[in-house]
Amino acid sequence: MKQLSALDQQRKAYKPKLPPALAQGANRVTLKTGAATEPVKDKKAIQAAFPNTYGLPLIDFAAGGASPNPATPLKVGVVLSGGQAPGGHNVIAGIFDSIRAIHPDSQVFGFSGGPGGLEAGQYDIITPGLMDAYRNTGGFDIIGSGRTKLETPEQFDRCIEVIRKLGLDAVVIIGGDDSNTNAAVLAEYFLAKGLKTSVVGVPKTIDGDLKNAQIPTSFGFDTAVKTYSELIGNIARDARSARKYWHFIKLMGRSASHITLEAGLQTHANVTLISEEIEAKKMTLDQVVELVIRPIKARAALGKNYGVALIPEGLVEFIPAIKALIAEVNHLLAEKEAEFGQLEATADKIATLAGWLNAGNAATFKALPASIQSQLLLDRDPHGNVQVSLIETEKLLSEIVAAKLKGDADYKAKGGKFSPQHHFFGYEGRAAAPSNFDADYCYGLGSVAAVLIQAGKTGYMASIRNLSKGPANWLAGGIPITMLFNMEPRHGKLKPVIQKALVELDSPAFLELVKNRDAWEVEDAYLFPGPIQYFGPAEVCDAITKTLELEQG
């Protein structure tokens, strides 16, 4: 028999808390329909693209009501899409338990390896035993995840074939902004083709950039950032003990800096760079380096040749000159794919690309260290984005810092010594065992999705609000996905997509960082959050993120 760790054994027994609207069971919920909705921008273009699902109303749930159990069992397909986020298994558990409460013979079909599994008709039927083995665990390994983008009518038609064959009442897409964009497109396509199968989305991503008034946070952010903050706290303690290293820590978050901001607030690191601020201030790479050198010198003057700097993964794409360079590189690599593909040696690729770039971008490219030049050439993801997790921004910054400090007589005279260590925290947190918050939130989101399915709703995303007030006060419902849309360029064309929620520079969380960062730069004001606790006092085990606390009060 498969062995379980002591924690996994205890967590199997954890019963996630549900929002009050769902407490009487998924078949005892009343749906209250609110006002019609509008997208965030570009109303006309989005209405034209979504004639069947544009403007759907908000839905709020209330406890009670006697929805009759359906005569036939429900059949629901689930897809885990994109990067892992703690709590995904509990979303499936919420769907599983709720549809079986609605009809005991209902079934969940777990499509393997992400959206590609739906297209290829590869699935596992989730049995009670399989489900129990994964309750309250991290990762997406129950069925696996993937990043295949469903975007062509041919792909949609293959999905329809699979859905018809299995007789699915609904497909739940558990994913980030791109995957939920796809969910809305699928919902619209199905309606246009006369298919009754619902498509419901669930907001997932550790990056925290799928949020709005109705979605206070995406699931997984809480656990991932608590995991990174534990490690950062440990490193700060080590730095303060050894007194000889500056730690450059890159943190995941493909575009938005929510993770870095939250980790900065949880640990009071000496430097917390926020990409959105750097872009808004149109900073050059040299100016960004200055943000790190200033505290290094100030601390050296106090005899502290150590510290911790947090760097968001997406930083390079927010430095305007590098952003322009990446955009041209993306374009050139797509346009001259065949020609470029024939080059073998990295040095040839770098030289050839430098020759193709316009003068401004060529100058930026040539000023970068060779290691970063070659990382900019690595394969793009399926959405055509540069894979920022592969770019060693932490090393780029520390190399430039070291070069500048080498010639700084004043720094040396004050006893300055610079010895960097580099870290990248990303995968360490994406599959961590979900915190109580994520375990509850995800189970609740799965249950909400099941209620929306039973009510025949399509093109909706499951939503739980009022998250800072504890599960006993959580509010549940559904939000039309088109309400999150705007038009953005994709592969040279304007497309309707969910607007990414970046860090806002007037947000309470960012302002809290600004209020404190001068002090945190020079003082050793470190906090040591320690590991996520699952058992014990509520103020430790059920703590929410600082971002949520500051945003929601």
Ligand code: FBP
């Ligand atoms: P999602 O947007 O799919 O949730 O994934 C986010 C993320 O974890 C980013 O933080 C990171 O840049 C990226 O995935 C890494 O992708 P991969 O798993 O393909 O290496």
